[in-house]
Amino acid sequence: MNRITQCLHGRGTVSEMSRHLHGSRNQSSGRNIAFSGTDKPVIFWNVTNRCNLFCKHCYSSSGSDSGNEDLSNSQALSLIDDLSGMGIPLIIFTGGEPLLREDIFELAGYARSKGIATALSSNGTLITAKSAFDIKNSGIDYVGISLDGASAETHNRFRGSSDAFELTTTAFKHCRNAGLRSGVRVTINKENYGELEDLIDLAVNLGASRFCLYWLVPSGRGAEAYNNFQLEENEVNGVLSLLYRKAKEISPAVMEFLTVDAPQDAIHLLASMNRDGSEDLAAAKHLVASLNGGCSAGTRVANISHRGYVYPCQFAQSDEFCIGDINEIPFSSLWGDGNNPVIALFRKKTLLLEGKCKNCQHKMLCGGGCRVRANYMNNDFYSEDPFCFIREELNINDLFSDRK
Numbered sequence: 001m002n003r004i005t006q007c008l009h010g011r012g013t014v015s016e017m018s019r020h021l022h023g024s025r026n027q028s029s030g031r032n033i034a035f036s037g038t039d040k041p042v043i044f045w046n047v048t049n050r051c052n053l054f055c056k057h058c059y060s061s062s063g064s065d066s067g068n069e070d071l072s073n074s075q076a077l078s079l080i081d082d083l084s085g086m087g088i089p090l091i092i093f094t095g096g097e098p099l100l101r102e103d104i105f106e107l108a109g110y111a112r113s114k115g116i117a118t119a120l121s122s123n124g125t126l127i128t129a130k131s132a133f134d135i136k137n138s139g140i141d142y143v144g145i146s147l148d149g150a151s152a153e154t155h156n157r158f159r160g161s162s163d164a165f166e167l168t169t170t171a172f173k174h175c176r177n178a179g180l181r182s183g184v185r186v187t188i189n190k191e192n193y194g195e196l197e198d199l200i201d202l203a204v205n206l207g208a209s210r211f212c213l214y215w216l217v218p219s220g221r222g223a224e225a226y227n228n229f230q231l232e233e234n235e236v237n238g239v240l241s242l243l244y245r246k247a248k249e250i251s252p253a254v255m256e257f258l259t260v261d262a263p264q265d266a267i268h269l270l271a272s273m274n275r276d277g278s279e280d281l282a283a284a285k286h287l288v289a290s291l292n293g294g295c296s297a298g299t300r301v302a303n304i305s306h307r308g309y310v311y312p313c314q315f316a317q318s319d320e321f322c323i324g325d326i327n328e329i330p331f332s333s334l335w336g337d338g339n340n341p342v343i344a345l346f347r348k349k350t351l352l353l354e355g356k357c358k359n360c361q362h363k364m365l366c367g368g369g370c371r372v373r374a375n376y377m378n379n380d381f382y383s384e385d386p387f388c389f390i391r392e393e394l395n396i397n398d399l400f401s402d403r404k
Contacts, residue, residue, distance in 0.1 A: 001263035001296065003245045005256035007284035008273070031231060041302040041335070044121075044314045047076070047104065049306045053123055054160040055148075056364035057187050057229060059315055061220040062096040062097060070306045073103050077110055079304070079326060084114035086332045093140075094121035094314070096306065099131065109321050112139030117190040119144065121185070124171035125164055132171070132178035144185045145171055154218040156190065164363040172206035183210030183255075187222075189229035193239055200246050204255055213243065215261040215387065216316040218376040226376075233389040240268045261315065261373075263294025263366040264388045298346025302335060310334050312346045315372045346371065355384030362390060 002008075007015045051062035073081065083091065097260045098104050099122055100118040108118045120135060124145040127135070135143060145168060149155040153163035159165075184203040188196065203211050218226040231239070231245050240259075247257040259265045275282045298312035305311065310323040310331060322398045324334040337343065350367050353360075355378075357368040368376070369385025377386045 002259040002263065002269060003256075003287070004243055004258060004269055005252045007269055007287055008247050008265075008278070008280060009284060010246075010287065011281060028084050037134040039209045039230075040089055041296075041300050041337070042090045042092065042187060043088055044081060044092050044094055044303045046095055046302065046314070047093050047107065047303070048072075048101045050100045051096040051123070052100065052125060053097070053164060055146075055221070056158055056160075056225050057216060057222045059219040059222050060096065061319060063321045070101065071308050072104070073219065073372035074087055075308065076103070076107055077306070080116070080329045081109050082105065082326075082332050084111075084116055086335070087120070088116055090117045090119065090212050092119045092144075093135075095141060097123055097126065099126040104237065105134055108135075108140050115139060122146070122171075123159065123164070124168035125161070127171035127174050129174050130179065132180055134175035136178045137182045142210075143175055143180060144210070145175075145182055146185045146187075146339070147199065147203070147210075148186055148194045150202050153177075154195060158192070164394065170204075173210060176207045182207070183212060184208045185212045187214045187216055188231065188239060189216050189225075190231060190235075191229065193231060193235055194243055197246070199234075200242075204250065210258065211397055212258045212260060215259065216371060217261050217372075217373055219315040219317060219372060223376065228320060230387070236313065236387075236389055237268070240265060241272070244269065244272050251358060258375075260284070261370055262387055263291075264369050264385070264390050266294065266365060267362050267390045273328040288365055292364075292367075294365060295370060296342055297371065302331075304331065312342065314374070317369075318360050321372075347380070352382050353384070354380065354382045357384045357388075364389075 008016070036262040046060060049060060049062050050064065050068065052064060054063045093104060093108065097121060111118050118140045118143040120140050121144045124147070127143070147155060147168055148158040155165040156162055157166065172182055184199070184206070186192070186277070188197060199210060204224060206259065216222055216226060216230050243257050243259065270285055270288060273284055278284070296313070301313050303317065305313040305317060308326040310326060311317050311321055314325065321342055323340055326334070333338065336344070349371055350363060351364060353368045357363055369379055369388050373384045373387055374385045375381045378384070
C-alpha cells in the first residue's frame with residue numbers, strides 16, 4: 001500500500017508509527033494499522049463468495065451462482081476468538097458481497113467486543129438508509145465502496161448491472177447520514193483510466209474520506225481480463241502523476257489517497273517529492289523504508305477465504321499459495337509456523353529475486369513489486385514484476401544518503 005497523502009502531509013508520522021509498533025492493539029490509530037508486525041497481520045476475510053453483481057475484474061470470481069460454502073456461524077465466531085487471542089488489530093470483511101451474509105453484523109459486533117477493529121468492503125448496492133445505521137451500530141468504523149467510473153455507463157458496464165451506479169453513489173449519502181466513514185475503491189484499467197480525475201472529483205463530492213486506487217492483479221476473473229485491461233507504462237505514469245497532483249491539492253482533512261498492488265509506486269512518489277523540494281520528504285522516505293520491502297502479503301496482511309483457507313493476501317487465492325485450512329489447524333498456528341513453505345516463500349522473497357529485480361537498487365523499498373503478478377505472467381515466483389516501470393537512472397539511493 002502506497003500512502004500518498006500520508007507521505008505528502010505526514011510530518012510526525014514516523015514517531016507515531018514507532019509508538020504504534022511498540023504499543024498495544026487498543027492504542028492503534030487507523031492510519032497506522034498498516035505498520036502492524038508480522039505476528040499481528042490485518043485480516044482480509046472473504047466472509048462469503050456470493051455476490052449480487054458479476055464484475056469483469058473480480059479477484060475472487062464471485063457471483064450469484066457461487067453456492068454457499070461459507071464458514072458456519074459457530075466456525076466464524078471461533079475464528080474471531082482465535083484472531084483476538086493473537087492480538088489481530090483489524091478485520092476487513094469482504095466477499096463476494098459481505099452484506100449478503102445474514103450474520104455479518106453479529107460477526108462485526110463480536111469482533112469489536114473482542115477488541116478487534118472492523119471495516120467493510122462492499123459494492124455499495126445493498127447499503128440502504130437502514131443498513132448504513134446497522135453497519136455503524138455493529139461497530140464497523142469504515143466502509144470501502146467500489147466505484148469503477150465517474151459515469152453510470154462505465155461503472156454499470158463493469159458491474160454487469162443497469163442500476164449499480166445509482167445505488168452505489170446513493171450509498172455514500174446513506175453512510176454520511178449514519179455518521180459512517182466511507183471511501184472509494186477503484187481498480188484502474190484501460191476502460192476507466194480516462195475518467196480518473198472526474199472520479200476523484202466525484203469522490204470528494206460524495207463525501208469520501210479515502211480514495212484507494214487498486215492496480216489490476218491477475219486473480220479470479222481479473223486474470224481473464226488482464227491482458228486486455230492492464231495499463232501501459234505511459235498510462236501508469238500519467239495515473240501516478242495525477243494522483244500526486246490531486247493529493248497535493250486536496251487537504252488530507254478532506255480525502256486521503258492510496259494505491260495498492262504495486263509497491264514500486266513509492267519510488268515514483270519519493271522522486272516526485274524530491275523534484276519538488278518537499279519539506280515532508282525526510283519523513284516520507286523513512287516511512288517508506290519502515291515497511292521493509294513494500295508488499296505486505298504474508299507479513300502484515302493475511303487472507304481467509306469463505307471456506308476457511310488461508311492465503312498470503314486476497315490476490316493469492318490459488319492452490320499453490322494456500323497456507324492451510326483453519327478447519328484443520330487454527331489460523332494462529334498456521335501463521336506462526338515459519339516452516340510453512342508458502343509463508344517462507346513470501347517472507348524471504350526479496351533475498352531470491354531474479355530478472356531486473358535481482359540487482360535493482362530499489363528492491364529493499366518495493367520488495368520486488370507484486371509476486372502474484374510476477375508468478376502469473378512469468379510462471380516464476382522470483383521473476384521481475386512486469387508492471388514495474390521504474391528506471392534505473394532514477395537513483396532513489398541518493399534520497400537515503402542520510403540514513404544511519
